[in-house]
Amino acid sequence: MDNHTDTTALAAEHAPRMRMAKLAPEVHKAVLALEIAARKGLDPSLVELVKIRASQVNHCAFCLDMHTKDALAAGESVERVVQLAAWEESRHFYTEKELAAIELTEAVTVLTDGFVPDEVYARAAAQFEEAELAQLIAVIATINVWNRIGVTTRSTPGHYTAGQYKQG
Secondary structure, eight states: OOTTSOGGGSOOOOOOSOOHHHHSHHHHHHHHHHHHHHHTTSOHHHHHHHHHHHHHHHTOHHHHHHHHHHHHHTTOOHHHHHHGGGTTTOGGGSOHHHHHHHHHHHHHHOGGGOSOOHHHHHHHHHHSOHHHHHHHHHHHHHHHHHHHHHHHHTOOOSOOOTTTTOOO
8 A cells, every 4th residue: 555645544444255265276276277378478568458447347456456566567657557447538548459458348348238349349350360369358258257256255455566476
């Protein structure tokens, strides 16, 4: 947390509901293996932007904490991370390829709005080679799995150190 914050004014930190990795270690290992396989061949900066955007949409504070710290530690700019929440109004901070990935991330993440629109998929398909697009879809699906675990179990943000879980 910010060292300049007066902690006496902060709300109490909630405790996690459960520690999924300890209670279902095989599930945790399987999702981690999917995570490692999904990101292969993709630009690490793009992967972190996708993970941050999905985590914003899903309100997963733990994953936001993790992926913003990892992105910043890897050299991503604070400005691009902050503007990601309003990417549609801040398009000029991102490449067309990143924008296609971010838009696809939202469409896949918010399936309650319906299916992934053809035009969103087509924009992504125009920016990514087919195998790369398959990897991107897997990254989006995987961060959504992590988000749902994090939100449901109330994983507590603020204690992650950049690179703490880096594997593969």
